[in-house]
Amino acid sequence: GQNIDQPTEMTATEGAIVQINCTYQTSGFNGLFWYQQHAGEAPTFLSYNVLDGLEEKGRFSSFLSRSKGYSYLLLKELQMKDSASYLCAPSYGGATNKLIFGTGTLLAVQP
Amino acid sequence: DADVTQTPRNRITKTGKRIMLECSQTKGHDRMYWYRQDPGLGLRLIYYSFDVKDINKGEISDGYSVSRQAQAKFSLSLESAIPNQTALYFCATSSGEGGYTFGSGTRLTVV
Numbered sequence: 001g002q003n004i005d006q007p008t009e010m011t012a013t014e015g016a017i018v019q020i021n022c023t024y025q026t027s028g029f030n031g032l033f034w035y036q037q038h039a040g041e042a043p044t045f046l047s048y049n050v051l052d053g054l055e056e057k058g059r060f061s062s063f064l065s066r067s068k069g070y071s072y073l074l075l076k077e078l079q080m081k082d083s084a085s086y087l088c089a090p091s092y093g094g095a096t097n098k099l100i101f102g103t104g105t106l107l108a109v110q111p
Numbered sequence: 112d113a114d115v116t117q118t119p120r121n122r123i124t125k126t127g128k129r130i131m132l133e134c135s136q137t138k139g140h141d142r143m144y145w146y147r148q149d150p151g152l153g154l155r156l157i158y159y160s161f162d163v164k165d166i167n168k169g170e171i172s173d174g175y176s177v178s179r180q181a182q183a184k185f186s187l188s189l190e191s192a193i194p195n196q197t198a199l200y201f202c203a204t205s206s207g208e209g210g211y212t213f214g215s216g217t218r219l220t221v222v
Contacts, residue, residue, distance in 0.1 A: 033210045033211075035210075040199070040216070040218075041215070041216070042201060042213035042214060042215050042216055043154070043201075043211075043213050044213075045210050045211075045212075048209065048210060087153070087154070089210075097205065097207050097208070098156075098159070099205075099210070099211060100156075101146075101153050101154040102153060103151065103152060103153035104153055
């Protein structure tokens with residue numbers, strides 16, 4: 001498998017910053033996606049990194065280090081609606097571009 | 112209308128029954144996927160198809176079959192449903208160059 005590792009659960013306070021880490025196997029790696037999933041709903045796209053570095057999009061940023069097989073999702077100014085699972089999904093296989101999903105990090109935002 | 116539509120949204124069926132879950136898309140994507148999601152196990156790939164004549168097994172294909180009736184339609188069948196197939200099922204599409212777009216999911220209960 002692709003050995004995707006991310007924390008199972010995290011708790012943070014409204015208004016704070018939280019960083020969700022993800023490590024993955026680098027062999028055959030193309031790029032990495034982050035998805036948000038609220039309970040019982042479909043995953044929705046948050047970010048995509050293919051090059052090393054930080055991609056910023058509003059309150060959410062995502063970082064990638066290809067050589068280390070490491071990514072993180074940074075959520076700033078947390079809101080209660082950010083309580084959800086965050087799925088790390090590296091893609092592999094060149095033209096096949098097949099996504100493999102981690103088990104997700106369940107984030108609970110508390111008042 | 113949603114880009115990726117799954118029917119039914121919810122289904123309860125009896126052990127041993129044959130059931131079909133349907134997925135249709137308006138995104139014009141060639142690639143379609145079926146995943147199941149169980150608590151604590153994340154999204155697991157059942158089958159995927161890169162075009163109408165291409166069908167591939169995923170990591171958990173036993174007990175399932177698929178049909179790619181057209182570019183826009185990809186159905187998943189459970190030939191003889193069993194209780195451990197109770198799960199949330201997602202269909203997804205991709206252009207092959209980016210992330211996936213997911214349907215809203217089908218919650219299947221086998222009693």
